[in-house]
Amino acid sequence: MSFQTPRSIEEMLTAIHKREYLMPAIQREFVWDADQITKLVDSLMRGYPVGSFLLWDVKPETAQSYTFYEFLTNYHERDHPYADKATVPAGSGTTAVLDGQQRLTSLNIALYGSLSEKKKYAWWNSANAFPTKRLYLNLVDEPDDEELGTKYDLRFLTDQEAAAEDGDADKWFRVGAVLDLPDSGPNMQKELTKRRITAGLDDAFQRLYDLYQAVRVLKPMNYFLVTDQDADKVLEIFVRVNSGGTTLSYSDLLLSMATNQWQDLDAREEVRSLVSEINSNAGRQFSFSKDVVLKTALTIADVDVRFKVTNFTHTNMAKVEAAWPQIRGALLRAATLLQQFGYNERNLTANSVIIPVAHYLHLRDAGDSYLDSSADAADRLALQRWVTRSLVKRGIWGSGLDTLLTRIRDVLQDNSEGGFPAAAIEDAMAVAGKSLTFESAEIDELLNLKYGGQRTFSVLSVLYPGLDLSKKFHEDHIFPKSRFTKKKLLNAGIPIEKVDDYLEVVNLLPNLQLLAGTANIEKQDSLPAVWIESAFPSEDKRSTYLSDNDLDGLSLDLGEFLSFFEERKRRVRERLITVLGTNPS
Known part of the structure; x- marks a missing residue:
């Protein structure tokens, strides 16, 4: 040199x-x-x-x-x-x-x-x-x-x-x-x-x-100019000098080394293309990174999922290259499933959740028909519930990710037949300190989620699972937010001593629902009783809507909003306890 x-x-x-x-x-x-x-x-x-x-x-x-x-x-x-x-x-x-x-x-x-x-x-x-x-x-x-x-x-x-x-x-x-x-x-x-x-x-x-x-x-x-032609020495120099600045992640190194070690495919071009496709093709709006793609590749290829230099062997890279067509298909279908579950880049709070979803689809050799066949509807629902609960629970996809992914992979490989093994996976997650059991305090925390919050969509989707979330749904205020200004509330006859209480809770979960995009636009700032009357002209449809959204029997008058809020909060809490499998003390 x-x-x-x-x-x-x-x-x-x-x-x-x-x-x-x-x-x-x-x-x-x-x-x-x-x-x-x-x-x-x-x-x-x-x-x-x-x-x-x-x-x-x-x-x-x-x-x-x-x-x-x-x-x-x-x-x-x-x-x-x-x-x-x-x-x-x-x-x-x-x-x-x-x-x-x-x-x-x-x-x-x-x-x-x-x-x-x-x-x-x-x-x-x-x-x-x-x-x-x-x-x-x-x-x-x-x-x-x-x-x-x-x-x-x-x-x-x-x-x-x-x-x-x-x-x-x-x-x-x-x-x-x-x-x-x-x-x-x-x-x-x-x-x-x-x-x-x-x-x-x-x-x-x-x-x-x-x-x-x-x-x-x-x-x-x-x-400085390096003249040595020994590839191993050059790689060692490269790793050493790239330890400063914007840190060279192991995923960067893995992708770079795979580019040289793959025999028939260009690893960098393949990963680039796949990241773009799962993020934006077919109407998708996600922000998955190459790290997620590479971690999925290691998972499906059945090699150590950790981004460590010792894992970047010719043998492991050969396994990844051989499995690449299956990896690509599984990730694309997994992204489509998450899209059908109603997720996008704004409400998918943990991109790593796609890894076990893609692995499961790979193990069961699921083709495109799995995405919409009536025969697989129950299995898709079980998968959706597990995904949603894991996103609602704090701390699942944070630290200890590699250990969690490895345990889930082991369970999926041992239970590749008979449908998505949600119970077995949750048992393995609990052993790894990632239990999906919710305590009373956690339920109460969920009730205080706000409009537009990171976990709000997931909680609403698990509360009311009958919606076809492949269509565009909006988080919607049951009592419209635009009505909740101090001036408008006073003009509507709300006592001044209650105005602050109204403003404090209008954005919280008990006043929220999921509503189809078109219906939400049509609803605008209508009060719930007025909108329901026009949106559901028949008594049967009105009753179904009210029952499905825990609104039946509640007063929908603006003057009774605080009573409405407390009663719906109680109902939502009970529903959360049921759907999240909670047994609070």
């Missing part, structure tokens, strides 16, 4: 675009976010060291035995989160980046590309959820984000956000445009003049000059 002559950022990125530098398959995916990228550029503009890089001189005879990837330029969290596979011509070698991939990819995105991350609270499949943004430097103002701790105001903005208003100074300079400036003197002055920047001209010039120097003049890119 030898130290090489330092290079500028421009020189390193030029080499990347000439495909002189590639990434070996053992590299993880790109994981840095916008703040990490802007901090890196800020550090370089301040002249701070950003660490050294480690490159591997891969000879032609070695290069043909490995898979390599190009560097990301335009990152899109949903549509293009992964680098494309590279082609190394026969008889050619390459230079592979062993350490520094995140930094180099970040600089490539900052100067040549764009970043499209999901907006907070946006739906994954929304057309506007991933705006395309590029890195801009504010030439006029100081940064206003103290927490970021930067000297320069660097932000990822859409081109529209960066555009100047008519007559205003064009203060946002696209960072990548610095590569087009012929020099750092007169042409910078021309740039500032063109942008109508007059106030604080010296500061603006200095900021642009600092960017030019950082990218095109200074040579902060120090790197």
Whole structure:
């Protein structure tokens, strides 16, 4: 290993675009976010060291035995989160980046590309959820984000956000445009003049000059070159140097090693494709990670489910590759089942629950017909009840996950016939300290769940199991929330001393139900008695609805809301005790 002559950022990125530098398959995916990228550029503009890089001189005879990837330029969290596979011509070698991939990819995105991350609270499949943004430097103002701790105001903005208003100074300079400036003197002055920047001209010039120097003049890119062609030694070096920064998870390493160890399939491409398909195809809206997919693969392949280096053997990877078609089919069907149970990325509180579901479907060799056949309806219901109860109970899918998954796998393998073995699984879970028995205090805690809470949907679905949750259902206030403002309650004749009591409980479980999306829209802010009269014109249908939702015999007048709430709370508590198998003291 030898130290090489330092290079500028421009020189390193030029080499990347000439495909002189590639990434070996053992590299993880790109994981840095916008703040990490802007901090890196800020550090370089301040002249701070950003660490050294480690490159591997891969000879032609070695290069043909490995898979390599190009560097990301335009990152899109949903549509293009992964680098494309590279082609190394026969008889050619390459230079592979062993350490520094995140930094180099970040600089490539900052100067040549764009970043499209999901907006907070946006739906994954929304057309506007991933705006395309590029890195801009504010030439006029100081940064206003103290927490970021930067000297320069660097932000990822859409081109529209960066555009100047008519007559205003064009203060946002696209960072990548610095590569087009012929020099750092007169042409910078021309740039500032063109942008109508007059106030604080010296500061603006200095900021642009600092960017030019950082990218095109200074040579902060120090790197070492590994020339050894022994794959085991290179892998050892890789693991050691990647112990810092954004931690290299064992799932990253497993996927990387599998890419080299699989004989017929490309592990990285297969996992990428499957993650995308289970999350967004067929109308699904989930956020399963590659970790979940890999853990499922280890479970179904019947190898140790822990992400440990000692498990990444050729033998184990061969088992995973051989079982991959079955793994893929089982996960896709499991995702469809969870969707039919009414779950999505917002209310599925533990993604790991899909692992035993997929394993069970694999063991019973369930095909697509299992998903909707009447012959399997009872089995699907048993599976749904177990899934839901495990999501309602706190602490099931947290710590000790590998032990839990292994115990469930053992039970499923010993009980592969005769339907879903819920009782046997729950016994094994209890031994592992993951009992699904609910105590009185836990039942009372569930009664205080709020509208939109993480576990609220699961509790409502287990309370009222007759609904076809494959259709879109909403959490709905029986007494509409829009009626519960201080002014509206007083206008409705509610005594002032009761108003706070009304407001305190309106969002809690006893005032909630699951209602089909269309019906919920039609209901709007109608009081329950009015809506029920119009939604269920026949006495039989009204009676069925009231009985199914624990509303029969209750006063549905707004003035009696507190009495309604307490009585329905009592009924819901009794129902929870029954459906959760609780014997509270």
